[in-house]
Amino acid sequence: MTQTQAPDLTLTDISSLTQEAFTERLGDIFEHSPWIAREAWHARPFTDIDALHSAMMAVLRAASDDAKMTLITAHPELAGKEATRGTLTAASTHEQRGAGLDQCSAQELARLQALNAGYRARFGFPFVIAVKGLSRHQIMDAIEARMHNSEQAEFEACLQQIGKIARFRLATLFMEAP
Template sequence: MSDKTLTPRPSTLDRADFVGRFGDIYEHSPWVAEETWDNGLTHDQDTPSGLASAMGAVLAAASAERQLEVIRAHPDLAGKAALAGDLTDDSTREQAGAGLDQCTPEELARFERLNDAYKARFGFPFVMAVRGNDRHAILAAFETRLHNSPDEERRTAIEQINRIARLRLEDRVA
């Protein structure tokens, strides 16, 4: 984990600049950055880990329905949006880094089946911080997590989303 200071330092930014710079950390959910700024920023939030903790606390404190909105803002892994090139730049890099852009036709069909089964069971897409994993590990996690309870899976998805956010913030100083 990086403990380098983000520049410009988040604690020195006004609300518009902060949201402009960090509103994309949580997929299509700038409200997380807005509420983080509204809660007040100190020099403790000027590092990726400090800011990730503050932003993660906002998401953790949100209602289950608001959390579900954030989960539902995420694309399917190796899904139609990826194939069509309709992902955010961060999601495109993350999925490509895990080799999801190199799936065989059989693997793509398996992802599609698992995405459909997962959404039918939970009502939201499977979310996983894919960095450091390959498509085989992701498919295995998919199959394991399909057995979770809906509440357990919502909590797991939020943990994964917060991990994604931390990695994205670390990339901002890399």
């Protein structure tokens, strides 16, 4: 079951699940990385969404750099091949649509694809940003601005953004008011 199929889920429910069921329910909070949910299960019970998010982030912080890189590279490029093919996760599809990335003009799409390619060529991994509340123009400007960072700074920036994405996804899952 995905995060969008369980709107009636409570933190009490989540805290009482087996590790397998917990991982199944929360495995997509971090893109294609159920290992984070699986390990965060050990921190139960969760008193609020922030406690759950903190437990998940602690798992991420404790992970090896290789595991962190695998997580970063699990993220799709914005308005990239996965979006074109319709193979994004439901959460990524919703997030990219919310930022208007599915409404890019041909010129905007070409610019975004060029920025994605330049970023990947420079850093070796996809550009990651929590798109909620951003316009497609702000996203493209952010790619350009972050191109000037060091590889280590971008590695850390991607992890920080992944944490934001996870928090937004948890808020959606538990129907938390913005």
